[in-house]
Amino acid sequence: MRLLWDFDGTLFDTYPAYTDVLYEVLSGSSPKPAILARLKVSFTHAVGHYGLSEEQIKRVFELENELHPAQTPPFPDVEQVVRLAELNVIMTHKPRKEVAAILQHYGWAGYFAEIVAGDDGYPKKPDPASYRYLHDKYRIDLAIGDREIDILPAKAIGMRTCLFQNSAPGADYYLTDYAAFQTTIVRH
Incomplete structure (x- = not known):
């Protein structure tokens, strides 16, 4: 996935x-x-x-x-999900330098094919431009976020969505922890 x-x-x-x-x-x-x-x-x-x-x-x-x-630690079990995925990309409003520092600290830099960061010039979510760019380049199967603003751009371009620790309506999947993710979504 x-x-x-x-x-x-x-x-x-x-x-x-x-x-x-x-x-x-x-x-x-x-x-x-x-x-x-x-x-x-x-x-x-x-x-x-x-x-x-x-x-x-x-x-x-x-x-x-x-x-x-x-x-700012990773959530439990999320590293196993990232490892199981065929491909991972990040879209964040956080500046690239801050993202890189955290990924480096945890040894995660190699898990991601690309990062679109807040200082890369794309409009902020919910504008779908950054999602469209990543989807066109990598054919993304699922967008995962913790806020409704994270799934709105994905929905706008027809991608499946998952909300983490948030029950706002509109997502295709909902997760409260990543242990469940490994057995449900990744295997689809």
Whole structure:
């Protein structure tokens, strides 16, 4: 199976660290579960909800850049899924340098045929341009993400979709963990 992966919250459990960063920038004025819920929609949604200033946004990015890859670990069992796949690509809004640092830290750089990162010039999701590029080049079978915004571009170009730890309507498959993925989707 040829898989298109989102990065944050799909391959790597980054949201706890990002929640801590935003909590710090907000000086603890919002509870962490509320921050996490906003981030799971999108960073732009969280920025708008909390009315972050340009200075606060800059500070968020500074703190995120200071995170060590050990603070953003892969989800359990996802490496086995990546290994079983015929091909893996990543489409993320995260800058390439940050993606590369995390992949290098975990020894995963060789698992991915290509990465389309946030600084590659493609429009942000849900625009399907980056998905169309990857699908045309690699004939992707399934797009996997943790947010509705991750599957909308795939749906727009007729790809099958999977939501990870999210039950929003519209996906073809739903997973709560990757152990189940190995026995259900990859074998189809």
